[in-house]
Amino acid sequence: MSVAVKVLSLGCAALAAALASTGARAQSADADLKPFAVHVNRTPKQSWPGYGIYLGNGLILTASHVPGTFAYTKPHIVIAGQDLPAGLVKEGNLDSVDLTLLSIDATNLPVRLRMRRMPLCERAPYAGEAVVVAIPEGTARSRVLPPQAIPAELRGRFGTAIADVATTGNSGSGVFDAANLCLLGIISRKISVGQRAARFGAPVTATTDIAKYFVPAPVIKAFIPPGVTY
Secondary structure, three states, X not given: OHXXXXXXXXXXXXXXXXXXXXXXXXXXXXXXXXXXXXXXXXXXXXXXXXXXXXXXXXEEEEOOOOOOOHHHHOXXXXXOOEEEEOEEEEEOOOOOOOOEEEEXXXXXXXXXXXXXXXXXXXXXXXXXXXXXXXXXXXXXXXXXXXXXXXXHHHOOOOXXXXXXXXXXXXXXXXXXXXXXXXXXXXXXXXXXXXXXXXEOOEEEEEEEEEEEEEEEHHHHHHXXXXXXOO
């Protein structure tokens, strides 16, 4: 027992140093994702923040309900401190594929960003996978939930979801593979459950947010039109 405790104590010291180094590297890697996170604003600007991800080559991917119907909202992209008008490449909708692909004039971007590309993950997300969610204001870590964490009646349509609802970005935010920093998905909506309880003799329904659904990489890949490269 004494040997085991001693080895564990020495191991803890080494582990603490390793974790500190790993944590610093993780924070640095997460920060590398921030330049790809943008704001998507309608005209006139909506009261809530809209998010999107810069893929490269002037292309912006977001949830379709963030800009809404392009013809009516005439969205702008705020990226690298610039407010640029967006063009439409492809528009989805909330009831089918909640994605919209927009474009901006990439010549307006700083060279350091103009040359960068965000790769799409080649595989679907898996339960327990560590992810990073990025918005222009910062990044947050989370994990992919197992399908059984989603209410049974929603799993077929909203089977890819993350935990940490309160700390991660909202619609249009990018979900990234924490290990490879490729784009794993785009946040679409929150999943909530209601629970009935009695309060002062009267039944009430309390709503709890349990997950955030994201459109996964394979669906994104199928959504991007043939011939569109970045």
